[in-house]
Amino acid sequence: GAGVSQSPSNKVTEKGKDVELRCDPISGHTALYWYRQSLGQGLEFLIYFQGNSAPDKSGLPSDRFSAERTGGSVSTLTIQRTQQEDSAVYLCASSKGASRETQYFGPGTRLLVL
């Protein structure tokens, strides 16, 4: 079946511009996560959505980062006024929703801020 998809696969932007990254979770998965992976590093949790509940934003590094999930499916991660340190791979994952369920990852969006 279809897995998690993300777009764009690559994004190059100039410092100070805003970017939007999109995630389509696996159909039927109620939980959606965003992680960030810097070069050669492990994954850093950013934000978590579960159904219609308020998202867990505890991992967002600054108020320049925000995310939405419309209709309980597609999610958009927005980074405003991008900085060079925002350059990383942004990974989206989804799961069936219950705690301790397997998270399945998309291919990621590689963001480069010049």
Add this chain to the structure above:
Amino acid sequence: GESVGLHLPTLSVQEGDNSIINCAYSNSASDYFIWYKQESGKGPQFIIDIRSNMDKRQGQRVTVLLNKTVKHLSLQIAATQPGDSAVYFCAENGNSNSGYALNFGKGTSLLVTP
């Protein structure tokens, strides 16, 4: 000037040998553990998981061992193949209040030589 690189722990094995990748965690509240495989340019791929009420779980060619006493997790890959070459991450949920967000290790690079 001197350049600083990011060095992942690397395990080099010969094709056909068994591989053991180790991971230590620090939070005694962690009760769910996952191993992911990440190939270059791709998102993490689920391999196997284990809950804290177990100390061993087997999959196809892979075994995960959990030692809660010393907070240690290992992934064993039998008859390692060139396609197993990748970065392997362990992850656990101990740092999340809800048990949803995963805390990832830095990763171990596995290189399989013919």
